[in-house]
Amino acid sequence: MLVLGIETSCDETGVALYHSKKGLLADALYSQVDMHADYGGVVPELASRDHVRKTIPLIDDTLKQANLSRQDIDGIAYTAGPGLVGALMVGAAIASSLAMALDIPLIGVHHMEGHLLAPMLEDHPPAFPFLGLLVSGGHTQLVSVAGIGQYQILGESLDDAAGEAFDKAAKMLGLDYPGGPRVAKLAEQAVAQFGGTPYRFPRPMTDRPGLDFSFSGLKTFTLNTVQKVRADHEPSEQDKAEIALAFEEAVVDTLRIKCRRALEQTGLKTLVIAGGVSANTRLRSSLEEMTKKLGATVFYARPEFCTDNGAMIAYAGCKRLLSGQRSGSDFKVRPRWPMDELLPLDKV
DSSP states (O other): EEEEEEEEESSEEEEEEEEEEEEEEEEEEEEOOHHHHHSSSOHHHHHHHHHHHHHHHHHHHHHHTTTOOOOOEEEEEEEEEEOHHHHHHHHHHHHHHHHHHTTOEEEEHHHHHHHGGGGGSSSOOSSSSEEEEESSOOEEEEEEEEETTTEEEEESSSSSOOHHHHHHHHTTOOOOHHHHHHEEEEHHHHHHOOOSSSSOOTTOOSSSSSSSSSSSHHHHHHHHHHHHHHHHHHOHHHHHHHHHHHHHEEEEHHHHHHHHHHHHHOOOEEHHHHHHHOHHHHHHHHHHHHHHHTTOOOEEGGGGGGGSHHHHHHHHHHHHTTTOOOSSSSSOOSSSSGGGGGGGGGGO
């Protein structure tokens, strides 16, 4: 089965073609980062309008890459949520229209399920069951994964997600949007040029039982640190780099501690990290070291499949279409959509 995947949940337009036997055939991505950077964050109306302009040309480009036509497509998958409602509606409308015109099945995919399954696109994918750490701009969750659609939420953020906290810390340091990669780059500068950081930021909620997260207090601690420096002098590049490193270390340590705790509690030996923050090299190194000590293994997608992309939607959609699941032509989107509401493949 050849599936066209369409991702338009936020500020990136992603399109891909996934074949159930041949794997990923082609993919394309258009990022709106430069447009939203002028505003310091995503402007929903602008995001929706740009998806309108870019999605159809990207579909055509992806088909051209694979030397295929629209008539070769056997099914279409689109991101139905969670995400920005206007952006989701664009992808849903285009997917539904194409499916109706081509008389092929349509499936709405959960955005975070797509992220969770993105490592399955690699040459050596993880096997079920596994523990999933979803870390993105909107979500920080620990999930026990028995199979596709078999999800148990073990812990989640009670306030800011890790990616959101990175973006807010970046603003405090005067960095452009998107903040996460820029904070990470500045943190590396602190290590390479300044020998580390004199600061130690709190590791929130690690001194109590449980697997939930909270990053709002860390965000406040970061702001207070910046303000203390600013009260004495204008923050230098070294000041900013040292604060960035302290912040990143705190987030990474918090995630590592919670992942270790979850692995020990569940007895699982495989950890999958997914979502935009999973591309962070310090986080990857820390989790690799931790899992090695536990006799476990960590998996993650290549960097381009950590952020929003069409390949993960095409893959997840293909699996659900093959199981017999279908969405109606009266497409629906869900800006909020708990992942544990999804059905296992054998129950659709």
